[in-house]
Amino acid sequence: MTRSVAILGAAVLPVAKWQTPRDAELQVLEHEILAKVVISAVADAGVERSEISSLAFAQPRPYTQQKYFATFIANYLRLPCTGTVQEVLGNGMTAALAFEAAANDIRLGKSRVALALGINFESAIPAVEHMMNSMRATGDVDFHAPFGFTPISWYAMDAARYIHEFKSSRTELASVSVKNRRHASLNPIAQLRKPITLDEVLAQKPIVEPLGLYEVPPRGDGAACIVLVDEEIAKASGKPYVRVRGRGFFHEGAHQINEVPNDMIALVSAQRAGQAAYQEAGVKASDIDLAELYAPCTIIEILAAEALGLVPRGQGARLCSEGVTSLGGRIPVCTSGGLQSRGHPAHVTPFYSLFEINEQLTGRAGERQVANARLAVTSAELGNYNAALVHVLEAVR
Amino acid sequence: MTRSVAILGAAVLPVAKWQTPRDAELQVLEHEILAKVVISAVADAGVERSEISSLAFAQPRPYTQQKYFATFIANYLRLPCTGTVQEVLGNGMTAALAFEAAANDIRLGKSRVALALGINFESAIPAVEHMMNSMRATGDVDFHAPFGFTPISWYAMDAARYIHEFKSSRTELASVSVKNRRHASLNPIAQLRKPITLDEVLAQKPIVEPLGLYEVPPRGDGAACIVLVDEEIAKASGKPYVRVRGRGFFHEGAHQINEVPNDMIALVSAQRAGQAAYQEAGVKASDIDLAELYAPCTIIEILAAEALGLVPRGQGARLCSEGVTSLGGRIPVCTSGGLQSRGHPAHVTPFYSLFEINEQLTGRAGERQVANARLAVTSAELGNYNAALVHVLEAVR
Numbered sequence: 001m002t003r004s005v006a007i008l009g010a011a012v013l014p015v016a017k018w019q020t021p022r023d024a025e026l027q028v029l030e031h032e033i034l035a036k037v038v039i040s041a042v043a044d045a046g047v048e049r050s051e052i053s054s055l056a057f058a059q060p061r062p063y064t065q066q067k068y069f070a071t072f073i074a075n076y077l078r079l080p081c082t083g084t085v086q087e088v089l090g091n092g093m094t095a096a097l098a099f100e101a102a103a104n105d106i107r108l109g110k111s112r113v114a115l116a117l118g119i120n121f122e123s124a125i126p127a128v129e130h131m132m133n134s135m136r137a138t139g140d141v142d143f144h145a146p147f148g149f150t151p152i153s154w155y156a157m158d159a160a161r162y163i164h165e166f167k168s169s170r171t172e173l174a175s176v177s178v179k180n181r182r183h184a185s186l187n188p189i190a191q192l193r194k195p196i197t198l199d200e201v202l203a204q205k206p207i208v209e210p211l212g213l214y215e216v217p218p219r220g221d222g223a224a225c226i227v228l229v230d231e232e233i234a235k236a237s238g239k240p241y242v243r244v245r246g247r248g249f250f251h252e253g254a255h256q257i258n259e260v261p262n263d264m265i266a267l268v269s270a271q272r273a274g275q276a277a278y279q280e281a282g283v284k285a286s287d288i289d290l291a292e293l294y295a296p297c298t299i300i301e302i303l304a305a306e307a308l309g310l311v312p313r314g315q316g317a318r319l320c321s322e323g324v325t326s327l328g329g330r331i332p333v334c335t336s337g338g339l340q341s342r343g344h345p346a347h348v349t350p351f352y353s354l355f356e357i358n359e360q361l362t363g364r365a366g367e368r369q370v371a372n373a374r375l376a377v378t379s380a381e382l383g384n385y386n387a388a389l390v391h392v393l394e395a396v397r
Numbered sequence: 398m399t400r401s402v403a404i405l406g407a408a409v410l411p412v413a414k415w416q417t418p419r420d421a422e423l424q425v426l427e428h429e430i431l432a433k434v435v436i437s438a439v440a441d442a443g444v445e446r447s448e449i450s451s452l453a454f455a456q457p458r459p460y461t462q463q464k465y466f467a468t469f470i471a472n473y474l475r476l477p478c479t480g481t482v483q484e485v486l487g488n489g490m491t492a493a494l495a496f497e498a499a500a501n502d503i504r505l506g507k508s509r510v511a512l513a514l515g516i517n518f519e520s521a522i523p524a525v526e527h528m529m530n531s532m533r534a535t536g537d538v539d540f541h542a543p544f545g546f547t548p549i550s551w552y553a554m555d556a557a558r559y560i561h562e563f564k565s566s567r568t569e570l571a572s573v574s575v576k577n578r579r580h581a582s583l584n585p586i587a588q589l590r591k592p593i594t595l596d597e598v599l600a601q602k603p604i605v606e607p608l609g610l611y612e613v614p615p616r617g618d619g620a621a622c623i624v625l626v627d628e629e630i631a632k633a634s635g636k637p638y639v640r641v642r643g644r645g646f647f648h649e650g651a652h653q654i655n656e657v658p659n660d661m662i663a664l665v666s667a668q669r670a671g672q673a674a675y676q677e678a679g680v681k682a683s684d685i686d687l688a689e690l691y692a693p694c695t696i697i698e699i700l701a702a703e704a705l706g707l708v709p710r711g712q713g714a715r716l717c718s719e720g721v722t723s724l725g726g727r728i729p730v731c732t733s734g735g736l737q738s739r740g741h742p743a744h745v746t747p748f749y750s751l752f753e754i755n756e757q758l759t760g761r762a763g764e765r766q767v768a769n770a771r772l773a774v775t776s777a778e779l780g781n782y783n784a785a786l787v788h789v790l791e792a793v794r
Contacts, residue, residue, distance in 0.1 A: 001398060002505060029539075055648075059486060062459065067534035068488045071779055075537075075652030082673065085648045085784060086494045087486040089456060091465045097483045104501045108399060110646075137464035140472075142426075249507075251452075251482045255472030276479065382468055387482060 002107040006234035006396070007242040009045025009227035010358045011037050012351065015191040015343030018221040019063075019124040030064055031076050034119045034223045038077060041225035046237060047113050054083030054111040056101035058094045058118030058347045062133060063125050073117075083111035091137065092294055094118070095224070095350035096380030096389045102228045103244055112230045119223035120345035130219075138383065139256055152216050152297065154256055154384040156208035159299035161265050162317070163210065170210045172317035174201040176298035177214045177340050179326050184337025186327075186367040189352075191220045191343030214340065215298040222345030226354055234396070240362040245375075246281025246392035248273040254386050270307035270379060273388035277377070278309075281392035285309030288392075289373045290332045290360060292353035294380045296339050301325075304379055305333055308390065327368060335360060335368045350380040354391075361395035399504040403631035403793070404639040406442025406624035407755045408434050409748065412588040412740030415618040416460075416521040427461055428473050431516045431620045435474060438622035443634060444510050451480030451508040453498035455491045455515030455744045459530060460522050470514075480508035486744075488534065489691055491515070492621070493747035493777030493786045499625045500641055509627045516620035517742035527616070535780065536653055549613050549694065551653055551781040553605035556696035558662050559714070560607065567607045569714035571598040573695035574611045574737050576723050581734025583724075583764040586749075588617045588740030612695040612737065619742030623751055631793070637759040642772075643678025643789035645670040651783050667704035667776060670785035674774070675706075678789035682706030685789075686770045687729045687757060689750035691777045693736050698722075701776055702730055705787065724765060732757060732765045747777040751788075758792035 013033060020028045042049060057070045066072050070087045083105045088097045095118055102114035122130060131150060138144075138151045162168055178198050184190035196214060204213035234241040250272035254260060262268065278284060291310055295301035302316035310331050311319050319325065325333040336342040336356035339349060357376045359365045373395060380389045410430060417425045439446060454467045463469050467484045480502045485494045492515060499511035519527060528547060535541075535548045559565055575595050581587035593611060601610035631638040647669035651657060659665065675681060688707055692698035699713035707728050708716050716722065722730040733739040733753035736746065754773045756762045770792060777786045 059456075062464075065533060066538045067459075067530065068486070068779070070486075071488060071648070071783060072537060072652050074648050074650050075655060075783075078650050078657070079648075080650035081648040081784075082646060082669070084494070084497065084646055085487065088498075089465070089467075089484040089486065090482065091468060097481070100481065101485075101498065104505060108501060108504055133464065136462060140469060141463045249479060249481055251468070251471050251476075251478040253471050253475050253477035255469050258472055260475070272479070382465070386468060386472075387478075 003109055004231035005103045005106045005244040006229050006231040007226055007354065007358050008047065008229045008234045008237060009041050010355045011040035011044055011225055012189055012355045013037055013223040014189040015220045015222045015345060017123040019121040021124045030060065030119050030121055031073060034073060034117065035076060037223045038115065038117060038225045041227050045227035047227060047229065049079065051113040052079055052115055053081050054102055054105040054114035055079065055081060055085045056098040056114065056116045057087040058098045058351065059087040059089040060118065061120055061122045061347060063122060083114060091382035092346050092349060093380040093382045093387060093389050094347045099226060099350065099354060100247070100389065106228055106230050112233060114228045115225055116228060116351065117225040118348045118351065120347040121221045122345065123219045123221050144256060150208065152211060153208045155297040155300055156211050158265050158303060158384065159210050162299055162302065165265065166314035168317045171198065171202065172321045173298045173302065174198055174215060175321035176301050177201045179320060180334055180338035181341045183327060183335050183368060184341030187337050187342060190337040190341055191218055192341045211297055217296050217339040217344035220343040220345050222343065222348050222352065224348050224351035224355060226351055240395065240397040242358050242361045243394045243396050244391060245394045246277040248276025248280065248390045251387035256383050256386065265303055267303050267307035267385040269385050269388040270304050270381065273390040274308040277390040277392045283375060283392060287375050288331065288377050289375050290335060290370045291377045292334055292336060292356050294350060294353065296344060301333060301338060304385065308377060308379065327370065332370050335365065335370060350378065353378045357393050361393060400506055401628035402500045402503045402641040403626050403628040404623055404751065404755050405444065405626045405631045405634060406438050407752045408437035408441055408622055409586055409752045410434055410620040411586040412617045412619045412742060414520040416518040418521045427457065427516050427518055428470060431470060431514065432473060434620045435512065435514060435622045438624050442624035444624060444626065446476065448510040449476055449512055450478050451499055451502040451511035452476065452478060452482045453495040453511065453513045454484040455495045455748065456484040456486040457515065458517055458519045458744060460519060480511060488779035489743050489746060490777040490779045490784065490786050491744045496623060496747065496751060497644070497786065503625055503627050509630060511625045512622055513625060513748065514622040515745045515748065517744040518618045519742065520616045520618050541653060547605065549608060550605045552694040552697055553608050555662050555700060555781065556607050559696055559699065562662065563711035565714045568595065568599065569718045570695045570699065571595055571612060572718035573698050574598045576717060577731055577735035578738045580724060580732050580765060581738030584734050584739060587734040587738055588615055589738045608694055614693050614736040614741035617740040617742050619740065619745050619749065621745050621748035621752060623748055637792065637794040639755050639758045640791045640793050641788060642791040643674040645673025645677065645787045648784035653780050653783065662700055664700050664704035664782040666782050666785040667701050667778065670787040671705040674787040674789045680772060680789060684772050685728065685774050686772050687732060687767045688774045689731055689733060689753050691747060691750065693741060698730060698735060701782065705774060705776065724767065729767050732762065732767060747775065750775045754790050758790060
């Protein structure tokens with residue numbers, strides 16, 4: 001029989017520019033930062049260190065000088081493990097895959113307590129080096145990269161298409177940034193917290209038209225640790241916890257764009273992964289109380305919310321501008337502030353989504369608290385939502 | 398209920414120096430090589446491509462120019478997936494972890510057919526660059542690397558200790574290389590196939606004393622694909638197949654060497670992982686018919702065979718020199734030729750071990766065939782066996 005998985009504790013580093021330049025005399029050390037986050041998360045869960053038997057790492061950025069980081073940290077933490085110690089990688093989906101790997105060890109009884117953890121340091125890397133790396137990662141080196149596709153450019157094409165197809169506007173899309181910054185202003189771990197107006201968003205310099213500076217994520221560093229346990233341990237703790245109720249995955253077998261015709265703004269992978277997750281959880285999209293979506297740009301939050309059935313197709317931008325996805329609205333989306341304002345240390349971003357949902361579903365979200373939050377959905381993606389990994393999470397109090 | 402996992406097909410690229418230098422006009426392309434291996438493996442299994450729903454990649458070396466290789470290959474193969482698409486990393490254990498990730502998707506019913514696959518190209522990288530990368534991977538950047546520990550040096554210390562502790566000799570250790578080369582001479586996919594004598598092994602230049610050139614692995618490139626299926630599919634195929642009968646993992650929470658005293662040649666992680674795998678399989682070490690061990694150097698094959706209970710502690714080197722671990726001996730070890738002769742494209746090496754066991758347990762090993770082979774054990778490791786992942790595999794005909 002497979003075991004039920006729960007989140008019993010979590011901790012994150014506030015998203016910010018923590019990384020020191022390579023020639024700085026004093027270096028901020030990634031393993032020291034991550035170790036403190038792990039200690040906080042384990043204390044939050046209230047488990048003994050001897051109970052931990054699996055470590056599933058989101059792989060660090062290639063800039064991290066210590067390679068094979070997982071075994072290095074297993075040593076630094078002096079944590080013998082009988083489950084698995086591994087690093088996983090899957091673009092922006094990386095941390096969600098690490099979460100799955102940890103959850104699988106619990107489902108299969110290999111571990112009773114597993115940590116999903118990681119650190120993503122990149123902010124002090126020169127922009128040209130980071131962009132070259134990103135282009136080689138998010139596009140094909142033999143086809144896309146030579147033509148200069150930056151990661152944002154893929155999303156910008158979606159925005160242009162959406163505005164055309166559904167008679168939307170950049171103003172409607174930009175309302176996502178205003179909403180997310182308002183949420184972030186209430187979130188102590190968010191990177192950008194000063195509220196902004198719609199006019200300010202529209203006045204920013206273009207990054208890739210029609211997307212401007214405030215409609216894309218800032219560069220930042222982060223670290224996170226989620227403590228997953230066999231649900232029996234969570235029950236015995238007597239504390240509120242979060243049950244992993246459903247999971248869905250879909251990879252469409254494409255990398256950004258290829259010769260297979262598709263509806264580029266349907267996010268078919270998010271649709272399929274969402275349906276699978278809802279089915280496994282035995283819920284409908286209309287049952288969901290809040291969502292933390294992997295959405296680097298405004299347009300992607302709209303498209304993902306539509307693909308997951310949280311808002312009707314073609315109406316997401318308008319409904320956001322009307323407050324439907326704001327705190328206090330019908331279906332709050334990205335109460336953390338989202339990738340534009342909470343921040344986007346890409347390889348660990350899905351951990352931050354899970355952290356926010358854990359805060360919300362255990363009633364600890366303070367001024368951001370969604371009243372009576374019981375069911376939440378998270379998404380992670382890679383490419384231009386070529387693949388999606390969706391989780392349905394449930395509050396147990 | 399968890400599902401039982403079987404290996405139904407496999408294919409590998411012969412280990413050789415395939416990689417082209419960076420400035421070569423014509424480049425050997427990794428994705429083209431890997432795709433052919435995948436097609437061979439899927440044909441060997443006799444499954445339909447539409448049945449494949451998970452891809453678990455051993456992460457390529459950092460030299461591979463296409464980053465986020467998994468999603469690139471999912472596109473190149475046009476393989477939509479509902480299970481998982483991911484890359485995993487864990488030093489020399491990488492491919493065994495990918496095998497586990499694919500197996501987990503089947504155990505949990507997420508997939509009925511899953512591919513564990515990968516490519517490791519490194520042979521044309523300048524030695525100094527490769528060594529710098531290896532030292533940053535196998536040692537701590539802040540403690541080991543500055544003192545010049547190359548990967549082989551860790552194993553060489555084990556050899557010196559073993560010779561001292563058990564009154565063994567370099568001659569006994571060197572017999573492993575002679576035996577493995579003889580095995581490789583019978584293996585069409587092995588990198589080094591010309592038989593060698595004990596005198597030739599002893600006459601080679603030292604790499605790290607007491608280990609000479611023929612006692613360490615050559616540099617080489619490889620690619621592999623293992624087709625894992627729900628055992629119901631394997632049964633229905635009517636073909637001989639291999640059942641994954643037991644699995645054990647242990648990470649001692651150390652990275653090479655630290656301040657925690659330990660018996661450096663006991664390979665405690667291999668002992669613990671082996672015991673767990675035997676227990677899950679319901680077998681004893683004495684039931685095992687053959688073994689493919691992750692053993693970059695002669696000494697490590699001895700230590701791993703002892704730790705897994707295949708030969709008594711302190712007697713492994715002598716017993717090898719007496720032919721006990723040769724083809725035709727009581728417990729043949731590394732019938733493929735092992736890492737010294739079959740070759741060692743590190744991130745995919747454990748796939749080659751599984752490939753050899755699949756050949757043996759399905760009766761296709763030709764001149765290398767172990768008569769009546771029914772139960773086999775494989776190991777993978779990281780560091781200096783700081784962690785081990787052991788599988789027990791069973792022939793079903």
